[in-house]
Amino acid sequence: xxxxxxxxxxxxxxxxxxxxxxxxxxxxxxxxxxxxxxxxxxxxxxxxxxxxxxxxxxxxxxxxxxxxxxxxxxxxxxxxxxxxxxxxxxxxxxxxxxxxxxxxxxxxxxxxxxxxxxxxxxxxxxxxxxxxxxxxxxxxxxxxxxxxxxxxxxxxxxxxxxxxxxxxxxxxxxxxxxxxxxxxxxxxxxxxxxxxxxxxxxxxxxxxxxxxxxxxxxxxxxxxxxxxxxxxxxxxxxxxxxxxxxxxxxxxxxxxxxxxxxxxxxxxxxxxxxxxxxxxxxxxxxxxxxxxxxxxxxxxxxxxxxxxxxxxxxxxxxxxxxxxxxxxxxxxxxxxxxxxxxxxxxxxxxxxxxxxxxxxxxxxxxxxxxxxxxxxxxxxxxxxxxxxxxxxxxxxxxxxxxxxxxxxxxxxxxxxxxxxxxxxxxxxxxxxxxxxxxxxxxxxxxxxxxxxxxxxxxxxxxxxxxx
Ligand SMILES: Cc1cc2nc3c(=O)[nH]c(=O)nc-3n(C[C@H](O)[C@H](O)[C@H](O)COP(=O)(O)OP(=O)(O)OC[C@H]3O[C@@H](n4cnc5c(N)ncnc54)[C@H](O)[C@@H]3O)c2cc1C
Ligand code: SF4
Numbered sequence: 001x002x003x004x005x006x007x008x009x010x011x012x013x014x015x016x017x018x019x020x021x022x023x024x025x026x027x028x029x030x031x032x033x034x035x036x037x038x039x040x041x042x043x044x045x046x047x048x049x050x051x052x053x054x055x056x057x058x059x060x061x062x063x064x065x066x067x068x069x070x071x072x073x074x075x076x077x078x079x080x081x082x083x084x085x086x087x088x089x090x091x092x093x094x095x096x097x098x099x100x101x102x103x104x105x106x107x108x109x110x111x112x113x114x115x116x117x118x119x120x121x122x123x124x125x126x127x128x129x130x131x132x133x134x135x136x137x138x139x140x141x142x143x144x145x146x147x148x149x150x151x152x153x154x155x156x157x158x159x160x161x162x163x164x165x166x167x168x169x170x171x172x173x174x175x176x177x178x179x180x181x182x183x184x185x186x187x188x189x190x191x192x193x194x195x196x197x198x199x200x201x202x203x204x205x206x207x208x209x210x211x212x213x214x215x216x217x218x219x220x221x222x223x224x225x226x227x228x229x230x231x232x233x234x235x236x237x238x239x240x241x242x243x244x245x246x247x248x249x250x251x252x253x254x255x256x257x258x259x260x261x262x263x264x265x266x267x268x269x270x271x272x273x274x275x276x277x278x279x280x281x282x283x284x285x286x287x288x289x290x291x292x293x294x295x296x297x298x299x300x301x302x303x304x305x306x307x308x309x310x311x312x313x314x315x316x317x318x319x320x321x322x323x324x325x326x327x328x329x330x331x332x333x334x335x336x337x338x339x340x341x342x343x344x345x346x347x348x349x350x351x352x353x354x355x356x357x358x359x360x361x362x363x364x365x366x367x368x369x370x371x372x373x374x375x376x377x378x379x380x381x382x383x384x385x386x387x388x389x390x391x392x393x394x395x396x397x398x399x400x401x402x403x404x405x406x407x408x409x410x411x412x413x414x415x416x417x418x419x420x421x422x423x424x425x426x427x428x429x430x431x432x433x434x435x436x437x438x439x440x441x442x443x444x445x446x447x448x449x450x451x452x453x454x455x456x457x458x459x460x461x462x463x464x465x466x467x
Contacts, residue, residue, distance in 0.1 A: 002044045002048065002068050006043075006044030007047045007111065009041075010041045010044060010045050011112070012111075012114075012115055013041075017030050017031055017340060020343060024303050024304050027187065027188040029095075029188070029189060029191070029192050034118070040071055042114065042118065042119060043067075043069070044072045045115075046068035046069065046107075046114050052106070053330040054104055056330075057101040057102075057103060057332075058101040058448070059446075059452040060448060060452045060455075062086050062101065062120070066082045067082040067119070068116075070082060079123045080123050080132050080133070083124070084127075088161070089153065089451060090121070090124035091124040091199065092195070094117055094120035094123075095121055095190065095195070096191050097117055097447060097448045099117040100448075102114070102116050103329075104329065106330075133202070134202075137207060138163060138164055138166045138206070139166070142166045142167050142465070144168065144231070146167050147225045147229040147231075147233070148169060148171045148235060149171075149232065149234050149235060151172075151173040151180055151235075152180020152438060153180065153438070153450035154235040154438025154439070154450035154454040155171055155235035156171070156180075156200075157452075157453075158457050159454075160206075160208070161454070161455055162461060163203070163207055164206075165458075168207075168209075169209065170208075170209045171209070172211045172220065172225075173214065174219075175212070176271070177212065177269075183196055184266070185262070185265075186297065187261060187300060188265065188268050189304070189340075193269055217408030217410075218407060222408050222411035222412040226431075226434075231465060233457055234408070234429070234434060234440055235450075236440045237403065237438060237439045238401070238444040238445075239404050240400060241256045241399070242396075242398040242401050243256075243396065243398075247357065248364075249357060251364045252362055252363050252364065253284075253364040254394045255393075256395075256397075257288075257397035260301065260395050281301070281306065281310075282306040283308050284391075285390050286307045286309065286311070286393045286394075287367055287389060288346075289367075289395065289396050290396065290397030294397040295312050295397035296312070296341045296342060297341065297397075298395045298397055299312055299341040300344060302393075303344045303346070309347070310346040311347045311349065311389065312342075314348070314350045315352065315353055317374075319334055319337075320335055320336065321336055352370070353381060354367050354368070364391060365390070366390045366391050367388070367389045369386070369388075370382060370387075400439070402443070403420070403421060409422070413430070414429050414431060414436075421443050422441045424436050424441055427461075435457050435460055435461050435464075437450075437454050
């Protein structure tokens with residue numbers, strides 16, 4: 001696959017980003033153009049390794065060496081057909097996937113891996129540019145009606161698959177726009193909302209019906225869906241954030257990350273739905289609590305809003321720069337990652353426990369923190385290190401615990417697993433007619449996993465309807 005000597009001839013190369021000073025003035029994506037020939041050279045680095053571990057590294061099982069080979073040969077339409085055969089939305093994963101495939105690329109054993117994610121984005125964008133990505137109306141109708149609750153990547157992937165099989169699909173979404181976290185969580189600088197709208201518009205033209213602003217369980221009762229549809233697929237996401245119940249939590253200017261990010265996403269798209277009170281980082285010392293993707297998005301957003309300073313703190317130890325001995329290839333490398341938002345001017349500290357939000361005259365004044373380390377599974381505090389970090393805005397980005405139980409899940413009496421996620425067997429819930437996929441089923445995860453689950457759940461629903 002690729003060019004036999006490509007990995008010797010070409011070094012790993014990715015498109016440059018706009019300078020930090022330019023990109024922080026706006027919320028748009030900031031990757032610069034990259035000549036097509038350079039992408040072909042990158043695809044040529046794929047080295048006919050025999051057993052392509054990247055296949056199993058990708059939750060979708062993308063046929064990576066095959067599309068790399070087609071790109072190298074300048075057969076972009078063929079590359080697109082290969083990519084689309086396993087991935088409904090490569091324009092999303094090509095932008096925001098953390099690319100576990102690259103962690104298991106064979107070339108990555110002793111050289112930088114193939115730039116799989118970038119090649120995927122290039123193929124996806126070429127397909128839109130050339131008109132290969134076009135409206136595909138299903139040929140036949142099965143007469144079966146399916147309700148999908150939630151329009152994130154899991155719901156959209158399942159809707160696409162089931163619609164193409166000839167079922168009549170209606171997607172219910174309680175937000176005012178379609179896309180789930182692609183739309184309201186992930187900032188525009190990582191994934192432009194025009195990219196989400198472009199896909200949703202195609203899906204609509206292909207016959208999928210979207211009912212926006214409809215909270216199932218409130219506006220429509222679970223029992224009504226059960227009696228009106230042949231099957232229901234739950235893709236409501238993992239929406240309950242992990243809180244930090246410490247003194248001062250109810251202070252003004254202590255917010256969950258999603259309150260902050262959703263508001264900014266709405267503002268960027270000119271939404272009229274005005275917030276009760278704008279959460280602003282402008283001229284403030286901001287502390288982001290939590291070292292993951294969501295925290296990183298809070299960093300980039302705070303910097304764009306004009307924060308005086310941004311500090312991201314994390315309870316876990318600083319990860320190593322290189323793979324640890326117990327984390328060998330082809331496992332996902334648990335190493336220190338620096339996102340584009342971190343490059344934009346944030347400080348980071350690890351092994352920090354937040355003890356209290358310090359409040360003065362009802363407003364946040366700082367965070368009382370202490371250094372802490374896990375020893376034999378127990379968190380041990382270094383009392384002597386207790387200190388106050390000055391802050392006027394704190395954003396809690398400590399992950400999500402489980403889906404919302406009140407409303408729909410209670411109405412349908414759906415069983416949950418030990419973690420509080422929807423319990424399934426081959427995507428079927430405790431109710432025969434009801435299926436589940438994505439973060440609502442597996443817990444907070446990744447877009448690529450949501451798409452993979454949406455595809456598999458669609459197969460399970462289809463088999464059920466065929467019985
Ligand atoms: C800030 C942030 C940044 C992230 N960044 C990345 C990233 O860079 N890369 C990555 O791979 N992953 C990222 N993730 C994770 C990724 O976004 C999720 O794993 C993925 O979106 C889950 O998809 P889903 O379809 O299961 O659920 P969601 O995307 O959460 O969508 C669920 C949808 O269901 C709707 N819904 C829920 N209940 C109801 C109801 N009763 N009636 C109607 N509608 C309902 C919700 O409004 C929502 O629109 C990020 C997550 C967050 C929070
Ligand atoms: S979807 Fe993600 S894991 Fe799969 S090939 Fe693309 S970048 Fe890699």
